[in-house]
Amino acid sequence: MATQAKQRLLTTAEELFYAEGIRAVGIDRLLQESGVGRASFYRHFASKDDLVVAVLEDRDHRWLDWLRTSVESVDDSAARPLAVFTALAERLARNDFRGCAFINTMIEMADPASPAHQVADRHKRRVITYLTELLTAADQPDPDILATELALLIDGAIVTAVRENSPAAADRAAAIAARLLA
Template identity: 55%
Template structure:
């Protein structure tokens, strides 16, 4: 027997990412998931509850994927902070890339107090924490100050990749990150 909750989450994630949260109604979600209305509401009392669950599941999967790809792309911990951008280039090149599901959600729900906005913010904070760890493991000083800057570069690269329709923004953001990291390393003169 299939896991109904997980199936509903998968359908919702696909539709929300492709078409947007507000564009997809509950009746469509129920029809696409091929579940009874009562079953849907037993698992997700509101559409907002479903969106938060989708974001939490996507967060866990994305962070796991990113960690695996970064390690595969860079065996040496010193190279891993920049390998993040190489992994992102792979995502940006995908035909179905529509940007960051978390940024898209923040734009759609707008209110910072909305539970989905808070879930998206948690995801971004977890990424900052991950980048900080990568920077520390790479021996980069000021890791806690640089990690949010890395996220800023990534978020900008994501939006640019959507605008341009390709992976080139990841390489440009990587170059900027390389400069930030080089400036933070000991022995580098600041101008």
């Protein structure tokens, strides 16, 4: 039962934080929406900040698993770096897309010492590490430098997609990436 309550808290918190923002959602709302009692909440999390960290860590693993699965379905390792943008375009086209949960967190929790900010930063670094792996496997020169450039394109496409309310930014970022990789 405790595991179910914890999972309901994590699921509800992720949905609400992503849709409305971390600071906009209070503990009372989380408890009401999840159907979990206050005592149960505090058995699982010492604070809302601890819940935020747990939500982000869980989302980090799921997001990177999704990206790997999407990209690695492409047989040609040389084509995989650009496949990242194809996967991204699919994500940006979702009806519930509200930007990157990690970018949003870094904006809301701007203090780099904040545990939530640190988890978000770690996620971005893990994406860069994955991009480096893809670029290395694709025999691209300077994979470390290219990975940071592609990560910048990804983040820029995400923010632009929010601003334009359109997934087209992923295609434009892919075109720029193709020029970088040529």
